[in-house]
Structure formats: C-alpha cells, structure tokens
Amino acid sequence: MSAAHAPAGRRWVRGLAGLLVLALIASGIWFALQKRGATEAAVAASGADSTATDSTATTEKSGSRFSFGRGKKKDKSKSDPVPVELAAVVRRDVPSFFTGTASIEAEQQADVLAKASGTVLKLLVEEGDDVSDGAVLLELDAIEYEARREESRVRAESQRREFERIRSLHEKGLASDREFEESKLLMETAQAQLHVSDITLGYTRVRAPFAGRVTRRIVNAGQNVQVGTHLFSIADLQPLLARIHMPEKEVERIRIGQDVRIVPDARPDESFTGRVTLIAPAVDMRTGTIKVTVAIDKGQEQLRPGAFVRAQITTDVHPLAMVIPKRALVSEGGETFVFRAAADSVVRVRVETGYTDERMTEIVAGLSDADRVVTVGQGAIRHGTKVRELVAARTDTAAAVVRR
Numbered sequence: 001m002s003a004a005h006a007p008a009g010r011r012w013v014r015g016l017a018g019l020l021v022l023a024l025i026a027s028g029i030w031f032a033l034q035k036r037g038a039t040e041a042a043v044a045a046s047g048a049d050s051t052a053t054d055s056t057a058t059t060e061k062s063g064s065r066f067s068f069g070r071g072k073k074k075d076k077s078k079s080d081p082v083p084v085e086l087a088a089v090v091r092r093d094v095p096s097f098f099t100g101t102a103s104i105e106a107e108q109q110a111d112v113l114a115k116a117s118g119t120v121l122k123l124l125v126e127e128g129d130d131v132s133d134g135a136v137l138l139e140l141d142a143i144e145y146e147a148r149r150e151e152s153r154v155r156a157e158s159q160r161r162e163f164e165r166i167r168s169l170h171e172k173g174l175a176s177d178r179e180f181e182e183s184k185l186l187m188e189t190a191q192a193q194l195h196v197s198d199i200t201l202g203y204t205r206v207r208a209p210f211a212g213r214v215t216r217r218i219v220n221a222g223q224n225v226q227v228g229t230h231l232f233s234i235a236d237l238q239p240l241l242a243r244i245h246m247p248e249k250e251v252e253r254i255r256i257g258q259d260v261r262i263v264p265d266a267r268p269d270e271s272f273t274g275r276v277t278l279i280a281p282a283v284d285m286r287t288g289t290i291k292v293t294v295a296i297d298k299g300q301e302q303l304r305p306g307a308f309v310r311a312q313i314t315t316d317v318h319p320l321a322m323v324i325p326k327r328a329l330v331s332e333g334g335e336t337f338v339f340r341a342a343a344d345s346v347v348r349v350r351v352e353t354g355y356t357d358e359r360m361t362e363i364v365a366g367l368s369d370a371d372r373v374v375t376v377g378q379g380a381i382r383h384g385t386k387v388r389e390l391v392a393a394r395t396d397t398a399a400a401v402v403r404r
Contacts (some may be wrong), residue, residue, distance in 0.1 A: 081386035084377035086341050087325050089369055094323060094355040094362045096316040098254075100244035104296070104307045106235035108210055114229040116140060116203035120221050125232075127217050131208040137232055138219065142204040149197035156190035163187040212236035215305065235305055240296040242274065244311050245289035251279060253315040260294045261312040264303065272300045276313070316355075323360040328373040329353070339374040339381060340367065341389075346374060348383040 118140035125137050166183035169175035216233035219225060242262060246254075254276060262272040278293035294311055296303060303309070329351075330337045336353055339346040351366030367373070374381065381387060 081344065081388040082377060082380050083390055084339075084346075084374045084381065084387045085390050086372045087328060087375045088372045089322055089324055089363070089367055091320045091322055091369065092360075094318045094321040094360070095314045095357070096318075096355045097312045097357070098246060098250045098315050099310055099312050100246060100292075101308065101310055102242040102244045102294075104303050104305050104309060105241045105243065106212070106237055106305045107239055107241055107295075108212065108236035109215070109305070110209050110234055111230055112137065112206060112209065112232040112234060114140075114203075114206065114225045114227055114231055116145065116200060117226045118142070118144070118204060118224070120219055120223050120225060123217070123219070123221050125214050125217070127214050129214045131212065131214060131234065133208060133211045135208045137206045137208060137214075140204040140206070140225070142201060145197070145201040145204055149194070149201045152190070152194040152197040156187070156194040159183075159187040159190040206231060208234055210234070210236060237301075237305070238298060240300075240303055240305065241277075242294045242296065242309055242311050244292050244294065244313075245284065245287060246292050246313075248283055248288065248290055250315055251290045251292065254279070254292070254313055258313065262294070262296060262303070263310045263312065265308045265310065267302075270302070272303060273297045274311070318355055318362060321354065321362045322364075322367065322369065323362050324367070324373050325375050326356060326359060326361045328375045328378075329361060330378050338367070339378055341372045341374065341387070344388075345384055345386050346381055 120138055121141050122139040123137075124139070125131055125135075131137070163183045163186070166175050166180055170177070170180040212234045213236075214232055215235045217231075218233075219229070219231045225231070242260075256276055256279065258276045260274040260276060262274050264270065264272075274294045274296045276292060277295040280291040280293075283290055292313075294313075324338070328338050330339070335350055337348055337350050340349045349366050352364040354362035354364045356362065374387070376390075377387070
C-alpha cells in the first residue's frame with residue numbers, strides 16, 4: 001500500500017514546489033516594478049525642482065529687465081504725448097435727405113415702324129445722330145408705288161373730264177340728275193384713290209416722328225421690310241427724366257421745383273442737378289409710395305437713357321446746427337463717443353447725433369461751440385491720455401468749412 005501511494009505523494013510535492021516557484025517569481029517582479037516606479041518619481045521630482053529653480057532665476061532676471069523697461073516706457077509716455085488731429089466744432093445748416101433709385105428715361109421715346117413694304121434703298125441716319133422733326137431716316141424702293149400713283153392720277157383725270165362733260169349736259173337738260181350724281185361720285189372716288197396713292201408713296205420715305213436722337217437702328221440697307229417692321233428707336237433727350245418712388249410721409253416735405261442731386265452708379269464721384277417737375281396725385285396701393293418725376297437740367301449730356309442713378313432730395317434742414325467730422329465718432333456698446341480736447345489731454349465724452357451727410361454729423365448733445373475733438377488717432381488714446389495736435393489738422397478743418 002505504501003508502494004502504491006508513493007507516486008501520488010511525489011506528485012503532490014512537485015506541485016507544491018511549482019506553486020512556491022511561481023510565487024517567488026511574481027514577488028520578484030512586483031518588487032522590481034515598485035523599485036522602478038520609485039526611481040522614476042525621484043528623478044521627476046529632482047527635474048521639477050531644477051526647472052523651478054531655473055524658472056525662478058530667469059523670472060527674476062527678466063523681471064528686473066522688464067520692470068526696468070516698463071519704467072522707461074512710462075517715463076517716455078510722459079515725455080512724448082500721442083500725436084492726434086483735432087477739429088473744431090462748427091455751425092452750419094444740416095439737411096436731411098431722401099435717396100431713391102431710378103433709371104434715366106427720355107421724356108419722349110418711340111419706335112419707328114415701317115408703314116409700307118419694300119426693299120431698303122438708303123439709310124440716311126445712324127445711331128447717335130440728332131434728327132429734326134420730320135427728317136427722312138431711310139428710303140424704300142418706290143418704283144411700284146410710283147406706278148400705282150400714276151395709274152391713280154390718270155384715272156382721276158379721266159373721271160374729272162367725264163364729270164365736266166356730264167355737268168355741261170346736265171345744265172342744258174340733256175343729262176339726268178342720276179347721270180350727274182353718278183359721274184360726280186366716280187370722279188370723287190378716283191381723286192380719293194389718288195390721294196391714297198400719294199400717302200402710300202410718301203411712306204417709302206420714313207421720317208422722324210419728332211426731334212430727338214437715334215438711339216437704335218435695327219434695319220440694314222438692302223433688307224426687305226414689311227408693314228410694321230421695327231426700323232429705328234428715337235428719343236428726345238431734352239429733358240431726361242428720373243422717376244423715383246417715395247414714401248407718402250416723405251413726399252409731404254418736398255415741393256414742385258425743388259432741386260435734386262443726381263449721382264450715377266457708374267460714376268459715383270460725379271453728380272448732376274435736376275428739379276422736381278411732377279408729384280403723382282395718387283399713392284401706389286401695392287407699395288404705399290408716390291411717384292416723383294425729376295427732370296435733369298439741360299447741358300448734362302453725360303447722362304444717357306437707361307443709366308441707373310441715385311436721386312437725393314432734401315426733405316428737412318436744421319439751420320445753424322452744431323457739426324463735427326464723421327470720423328471723430330467712436331461707437332461702443334450701442335453708444336457714440338468722441339474724445340474732446342482738454343488742455344494737453346483728452347476727455348472721453350458721450351454724444352447724441354442728429355442729421356448726417358457724407359462728411360459731417362450734427363451733434364445734438366454732449367459738446368459746446370468752443371470744443372475741439374479728435375478726428376485721427378483715437379485708437380491710441382483713452383480718457384486722460386496726453387496728446388499733441390498735428391498742425392495739418394486745423395488747415396484741413398478750415399478748408400472743409402470753406403468748401404461748405
């Protein structure tokens with residue numbers, strides 16, 4: 001029996017020994033990891049201390065330098081005020097404008113259509129030519145119309161002679177009243193046909209319906225045209241018109257004959273003058289606006305029909321209002337400020353504005369007549385900053401007032 005259990009005992013011992021070996025290996029690995037972690041932590045702590053020491057030293061050195069630099073800059077700011085441009089508050093009339101858009105139109109414009117058919121023999125005008133009322137624009141082949149006219153003339157002459165003969169007999173009692181009336185009717189019909197032939201022959205010479213300028217030529221020489229064919233377009237450019245649509249409340253502030261400033265979109269640096277010539281009596285129900293017709297003054301040939309323009313009409317004026325250049329305004333948080341000059345520094349002041357135009361703005365509150373404001377250099381100053389005025393500023397402001 002002991003011999004039978006001997007192999008099992010040995011297996012148990014070997015198993016126990018294997019477990020002990022595994023436990024020893026695991027313990028060794030664990031201790032090794034713990035030692036490595038401790039070493040890395042120590043190295044990291046040592047590096048951090050060294051870095052902190054270096055940073056502190058560097059900060060101290062840099063701080064001393066920067067502190068010294070700041071001290072110099074502060075001293076420099078005291079000795080060198082910020083250069084700015086100033087503008088004085090002035091008083092002048094400030095208008096309020098309504099600006100509307102429109103296309104330039106000719107007062108009269110028409111398409112010239114053919115009233116007779118035929119081949120175009122001569123073109124007597126070209127696009128851009130000025131023509132008088134009734135001037136011949138082109139000629140059609142008139143041979144056929146001349147033959148018809150001659151035929152009508154011969155028939156009319158024959159009927160006239162026949163009528164004279166019948167009338168002489170009627171006066172002698174040799175022709176009845178019926179014969180007389182029939183002869184008279186035939187003569188008058190022949191004369192009417194002759195008149196129609198004259199008119200039709202005249203249609204072969206196409207004429208201008210009114211004095212103006214040829215804005216478009218559609219037909220070419222040698223082209224065969226029919227009745228109703230579009231031949232030319234003509235416009236009377238004196239005067240040119242701009243029709244703008246204004247709100248009803250704005251129309252109440254304008255009048256017939258009022259001056260209007262016209263600025264073409266193609267040349268925004270140029271402006272032209274015009275006058276209000278017509279205010280429509282009714283309000284457009286779709287838009288709630290009223291049509292206002294502006295006539296461009298004569299002698300302004302640079303404008304052409306079809307050009308897109310902006311019409312500026314004065315609707316109100318504040319007389320002798322306090323104004324400053326628009327560029328002096330500083331907007332912040334929904335409010336408007338200016339920097340007012342006070343001795344050798346500036347004060348930040350909130351202002352209320354009124355009417356404005358391209359260059360100047362009305363000041364309703366916040367400034368007085370004796371004040372001057374910064375117009376250039378606001379980005380480098382704040383409340384209380386010492387400033388130095390540039391000499392060119394006063395010259396520019398004076399020139400602006402003179403131009404106004």
